[in-house]
Amino acid sequence: MNTTWGARMRKTAVLGLSLTLMGSALAACSKGSDTSAEKRVLRIGFLYSSQDSEQYLRQQYTDSYELMHPELDIQIVSALNYDDQRFQEQPDPSKPVAQPDPYEKLKEMLNGTNPVDVVVLDSSGTNYLKRLVQDNMLKQLDTIIQEKEFDIDDYVPTVINGIKEAGDNGIYALTPTFNSAALYYNKKIFADAGVEVPKDGMMWDDVFADAKRLAKGEGAKRVFGLQMNRWGGDAFNDMQQYYLPALQLKMFDDKGEKMTVTGPQWEKIFNTFAPLYKDKIIPTGQDMYDNGATDGKQVWNPYQGDLFINGRAAMTVAGYDYITELTRAKEQNAKNSKVPSVDWGVVTIPQHTENPGYGSAINLSALMGINTKAANADDAWEFISFNNSKEWAKLKSRSTYELIARKSMIKPRDGHDYNVEAFYTLKPVPPTSLDLEKLYREKPGIYEAQYLGNQSLQQVIEGKMSVQQALKDWETKGNEALKRTNDGTGEGIARPLG
Template sequence: MGTTPRMKAGTTIRKASAIILSVGLLTTVLAACSKGSGDSGTDRRVLRVGFLYSNSDNEQYQRQQFTDGYELMHPDIDIEIAAAINYDDQRFEEPSKDPKKPTKQPDPYEKMKELLVGKNPVDVIVLESSYLKRAVQDNLLKQLDPLIQESKFDVEDFVPTVINGIKDAGDGNLYALTPTFNASALFYNKKLFTDAGVPVPTDKMEWNAIFDLAKRVAKGEGKNRKFGFSFNRWSGDPFYDTQNYSAPLQLKIYDNKGEKMTVDTPQWAKVWKDVLGLYKDKVVPTQTDMNAINEGDNANGKERSYNPFQGDMFLGGHVAMMIGGYDYINELSRAKEYSTKNKNIPSVDWDVVTIPTFTEVPDVGGNIYLSNLMAINAKAQNSKDAWDFIQFNNSKEWAKLKSRSTYEMVARKSFLKPKDGMTYNIAAFYTLKPVPPQDLDMDKLYRDKPGIGQVTQLGQPLFQAVLDGKKTVEQALKEWQTQGDAALQKIKDNPNPTDNPNIGISSQGFGG
């Protein structure tokens, strides 16, 4: 799905916070520099570190986040940053004026491959988990297990979910390490469960059990309604909730060639019925419900009171359970702190458990992101320093400093502790296995056929028709299958979305 303004704002805040954090971290490192082994009189060496994306502005952030500390501790090494894709190249490139020859988007994997096998290859590549398996299969990376054994580098302290996720991409071997990761969990409001006389959720519950709890705790009408569950902090689109919900099942809308729909199945029907039931029974809030609650303060002529968390249904005490990221703890912490100073700011008594699972994939819960995987190029010219660089960034000492971050989690268990003396079930964020990354064939499909996202959107009005009682689930999925097959054929004949304005919906904006 596309990036929302909130997601973009969150990314900006995280990057700004990371830069501030890095300044503090490097101050600590500077104090230790006099103890470093570097000798200004020795021959200087170059270590080339590659990233998937960068530009002149972003390089500063990447240096502060990944390389400055290492350079300070190793004054005989100069680090060069290289990018597979330079944001500026796309920003300043003039779009094609020929609709039949649109500006071709670069293939991130192929551009990364150029960094690894080109004339001046990088020594270290920082990549996302979605590209790791393919890079291993293409023999682009150096296996780390022998280096780990030879160096006696401790990986036993790493979160098993992180290590196992990396091993899954390497057929049981390690080809990368990551110092940090991001994850989500199921937040719940203790008071709402107590008031309803319903037991609180626990770790590793299945979705049907969570939905049962949600239905039992939901009660009230109008602006006083207490909802049982939400798929996120903000009211979402019920149709896209079905895709987020079903992610661990890895159901596909169309085949890897983008030629045949795959939605008219019992599996998709069950997913739709599960989510539809939540909305029909008012277990999950709609945008209309949110508007009614947000306007509640204006009832009877009352002036709206200031609330910086306006619209946050969980913090406002309107939702009993909600899926949220690790960084949401910052919001909950700030709300509690400032609620003592401003009675209009809400605060909740909360905890977290693992994201619910499916019977078909009992240990997969979803939202764990490995985006800073560090690997050694199989053709590295300076593999010795490359391994030293990876050890440094994944060391216990560096984990201790990075554990101060409020937006990401460190991969070492010994430094994973609740923030600021709080008590909550932090293991909920890393107990389950992550959803496997999207098939690389699908990534290529989206690049080769940029209009194919419209086929996904064809399901949205059909889902709404079911929600409005105008169609059955089976009828809607069959129509989506038929309409989608016709649209896929048009796209096959002409992949350019500019020339396909009438495949079934408006061509404004393409979903993934």
């Protein structure tokens, strides 16, 4: 769903530091300027924004372009304003505040009396892109790309394939960056155990089997075979983050009226995950912070809670940004041996035999398309081509949180040697229908029905229920929650705004 604004703010390096370099690297992109002429207006639309965030959006997307194009007046527009949601009154604290339909607001921004020229969609944007294409609200870019001889051969195949899959095999948007996750592994733990290190293209079942072979020890010295979430959590949430998405398995029907969590697929998932947590092959959030003590005394550790860096997890699933932390730990360890460090490698995130070739954590982070009703379509394309150019990609390649969509600019950082292709070999999971997002928004009881799965899985882990009993219990209680929300008699669990 929508990425929190705080997470977005971490992604980007301050562009002001690059102004000197832009003068030389991007001069070829400039049309020159005629300050005496009346300025043309270019309206850039975002799904979410606020008064505070506009500065970030300009730094990230428009400041450099406006610097090179003084003949343009760039206006930032948003379909939804965070401030409106922040200051929205909640008459009844026991009931969630009604939330606007993001897609309807997006359409208003594109179809209004003063429509935007460019729309920029965030990391959940492929779902919106698919719907916008279906509703004929974006210009197809294939012909423009060909006429302008804009190079897309340099794009990472997973990015172009993801865009085409959302656009019925056509290109309706381009993104300069994307996010991805991979499987990191501790070389020493594998070597000491005599287990072959992971390879690209492994299946989840194979990774789980290795994890069982590598787990050992007790208490604060326990070495876990696999960490599904380096930030901590529980079995059910871990399962949802990286394991379930590529399966595209439903918890309830398309109308949000009936649970669909019984049957062989869900039984296999519960039978797979419950033993991994019961036998402490995978740690819980509590396990992650149960370390660092010696003889009852706390030992200084700047990486308290990071099991992988502390050598207590043989493998972990994490994003591209984790490389920054691993590199920092190694550099600091060279100065102070008390700082933990790890000799690591990285391979593609595990796949499912039922749906091979897809990675569960590939997000196209800044999809830019041209409104079919754009008043300034020419400048809209120039803006998109600039932000997706090789020159700009060279500057963006300094990012420590995002990957560049152009493969010629994706290289291991600072001369390090690791398998950077692991982050872009697999295809992104196909976009889902916006009808699902609408269900979650309009029927908050669905969150309650979903959360009940957490309790049911925990019952299996603790040995209080069999898998079939737990799934049946989830189905029964989930159907009750769905009935309450469909009847309008339940309060449900409100999802946080933003």
